[in-house]
Amino acid sequence: MLLLLPAGIVFKKAWFNIPQRVLAYQQLEPNITINIDTYPQVEEVRVDMAEMKVERRPVELLTSVGSCIAICVYDSIHRCGGLAHIMLPHSSLGPQEPLPSKFADTAVPALMNGIREITRAETRLSAKIAGGANMFPNTGANGLDIGAKNIRAVRASLIQHKIRLIGEDVGGSHGRRITFNVALGTTIVRLHTGETKKL
């Protein structure tokens, strides 16, 4: 398989050791952006509902959300990060379970701890969030408007833990598929219509 970069340079995948080579190339040529669609396949790790994964391997963490929130927390210095699939705004709203990633108030500190366990250092973290939709706007399914509550709770939790929110795609009435590339720190949101946004 060949990888075509916008600069017209062609790399053979056999010797193109990603993502380190991509990162090195980006540092050498900061004006050249790499087209994510032509970026070679990397291992995809699915994060299921109420789950959290923290990685330093160059993988793509992915999840699909409707009213839930996907939060990606990234340490740009150590190039590692984590993704949590949050279901509920507050841990008091569900039965007591040892699942910190299920709730907005406990998922953020859990991600911070997970990243610190890898880096063994206090570093500045940044976050991107996506989701919080109201999937059935006409009937207001269940009348909970849980999506909006999740958005508010995640923002408040980030402020409380002094993590910068640098990108978001929230609300609306459509689901989102989120892929978080741990090596590059990029977050791509894809809708079922095929529309793609880079956060």
Next chain:
Amino acid sequence: MSTQIDLSVKEQKNCSSIFKAIGNPQVDLGILLELGSIGAGHAATSLSDILQQPITIDVPKIHQIKPHLIPQFYNLHDVPTTAIYLQLKEAFGCDILLMFESTEAKKIAAMMTMASSIEEVDPAMETSALQELANILIGSFLTSISDFIGLGLFPTTPETVVDVFDAIIDNFLIKQSMSSENALIFETRFMRSGEDAKSILMLFPSEELKGLLVKKSKSLIEE
């Protein structure tokens, strides 16, 4: 990971053992499953009548499973899905979802509107046809249960959503996870003759509705 009750287990119990076991949660689920099976049979007949095609129906199931594990259980994460959502009127508390793979939904809409191909069906027509189908199918399901236990169960007007499976279902799982540790889901699947795609009818009854249905059914058994 989940508890499934199927008819074969239920059928092994004779009447006396059912009476002894009243109050047993497994028997309560068996009763719900029996009610659901009556409804599913009628719903499949309605679907067959509308589409003028033989319909295969899977043995209905009841799943008791932690809500957050349901997407893994179905493993349909990013499958494009067309879902029609209804609720029960009054205070019965039951969410009802009828879900089709999006291509299958288009095929069914084309059949209902006598279109020669799926490209001929415009989205508004597709939505309208599928909502009508859901009204008839779910109406038939609920009427058969209502007639059996003597309780009026009526659905609200339907709403259609097209998205991926996980995004559609998470709203309902959130609601379930707020009220109990395990979600209770009644599920049955329909398949048109010669097709691989299965349509899923999923009901999320509240504890109140579950209790009411079981109570009414038990009083019928005792009579």
